[in-house]
Amino acid sequence: MSVRLAYEAATVGYPGVEVVSSARLRVAAGEVVGLIGPNGAGKSTLLRAVTGSARISDGEVTLSGRSLAGLTPRERARRVGVVPQQVSATFSFTAREFVLMGRHPHLGRLQQLSAADTSLAEEVMARTDTLRLAEEPVDTLSGGDLQRLALAQALAQEPEVLLLDEATSHLDLNHRMQVLDLVRELADAGMAVLAVFHDLDLAARYSDRLAVVAGGALGEAAPPPAVLTAGMLSEVFRVRAVVGADPVTGAVSVTPVLREEAVPAAGLGSVLVIGGSGTAAALMRRLHLAGYAVSAGALNRGDVDQAVAAALGLEHVALPAFGEVDPRAEAAVARMAATADAVVVADVPFGRANLGNLRALAEVAPRVVFADGFRGERDFSGGEAARLAEGLAAAGALSVPGDIDSVLAALERFTAR
């Protein structure tokens, strides 16, 4: 596909400030490229450089091979449409007049709007679900309506490149999908789209490639799974996150677990958490934030609890997906249990595969806390798990209600020094 927008070692910024240095990026017809990065990293500045609102102090930006420097503002506006972060409307033009302003770069000085212009405006308003607002004064409309009108205005420019600067930030769920689906459709029909996203899941879902803007540099654009990694999130966004796949769309999905800065330094004591199937994720996070040195028992890969334990950097025994807690894993868990001040058994169902997690606790029964007790419905092992639990209870294991605060209260007796 042909390259529509290219940053060729472009350094962009404002008078006296370089915001992003030597940026290289090519956006081809038919693709959506997403820009992600922390606030103030220069994502918007990269877009603004294309429309002359930010300065290109070195290198160049080209549109379909032509340097921006050689284009008049009108020529540029025929090629590039922008949907800004914030649309201001302090004067009472009607929505239709507002959208028709997008025709400006196509009209000669004395040329009047033609029937073709007005029907084009109607069409783009219909596509952005704003036609019903046509006669409303724009200064009475909501931020979401204005943002869709700005998109309609940009489309009225008939651009080959569309720049979106967090264009969906003021939209409700329905309109956000509508606008981004429309953008996807436009790209599929040949438009080149460069979009700034704050929502990483949306970025992953709608972009063909993502590029990270951070520390004054633009990273290489690559497919979302290659960019949205736990390492990148920790380094660039300073967040420990679980990176998984959205169960519905299959797109990469990011669930932030905690901020790097929020990890407490002081240790309250050590706790081993026995979990699985997502029963321990919240508990591990809370214990970790509260200042406990948390470790986890044996967990299967692909399990949320394992992903969270990994994201938090907790010591744990990682099993293959659907793998059993074999004697070796059980021994490892027993070793962890022996050194922990306390062991919390989350509300996890036990079957043949994970019985080992329970068996490993035999030696430390007085330091075991069952969250939400141990009821029969958690036993899928034909009575074996229940028997083990009864044994532990007889040897001094506690039962507390399942909520996290009760668990934290129970732990104090083991770890208070």
Added chain:
Amino acid sequence: MTAAPHPGRTRRTVVLAALLALLAVAMLAGVGLGAVPVGPADIVRAIGRALAGEARVPGDAVIVDIRLPRVVLAALVGACLASAGVLYQALFRNPLADPYILGMSAGAGLGAVIALTLTASATALRFGVVPAGAFLGAVLTIVFVVRLASLRGALDVTSLLLAGVAISYVLSAMTSFVMVFFRESMTSVVFWMMGGLTAASWPYVWMVTPMLLAGIAVPLLSTRELNLMLLGEDRAAELGVDVERFKRVILAAGAVLVAAAVAVSGLIGFVGLMTPHMVRLALGPDHRVLLPASALGGAVVMVLADLVARTVLAPVEIPVGIVTALVGGPFFVWLLVRRNGHR
């Protein structure tokens, strides 16, 4: 609403025709009313005779040589001030901008007074030098005021208005200083400064007319850009306006208009503020209508204000600037109060 592709065009024609008719009526009233009232038919006949070069009848001189140039000049000055108001309101995206409040009138005044005193002996020079001095004063003032208001980064409106008012005071003081130094011309300058059309004559008309045409031509060809400027400079640039160049062109065009008005009539305030505002309330913000309608509206306002100035205390004449300030000051306050009430 309507399927017609250009619903605005016929409306625009109707509005402008109505304003033109209103202006004609106002001008007839302006010429007709005075110490010696003259009927509309007599006015038309007298003008007809003058245009055809026929012999004058008694009374023609009052109409053709005294009242008519004054009314025409009032209309031209009103058109200049109101158009300039429209331009600055678009440029600064604020309905409170006006050449008087921005200090441009005072700047043009100082420029004109300096030009006036420098050429005191050579009357012939004045027609070229006084407007040139006024233009220079207006341009320097607006550039300075805008710089001052954007010292802390982006141009913010409160700073702009404050800077304009402050600079206005300084420039007025400097004007007074110049006048004290050149005592002999003081009385006429003082009267001129208060804003008046007493000295109106045909040569003034011939001087202002080309300046009005020159100042309003480019903006009339750029009404779409003026509309786009209302969306903010960044958005205007995104939609294809060469913002920096356009701002300079409009600032200069506005300065020509202000200079024309100030050179012949001194400091007349609030016409550039009130007129566009009333037109905008009635007809909306679209400059394709707003600019020509404000020019015509300003002409009407000025002709009527001058009529009041001449007749209300007859035979004493009060400077028209006093009339516009008495009406415009409270209007400005009302605008401020209303604006704050909205926020």
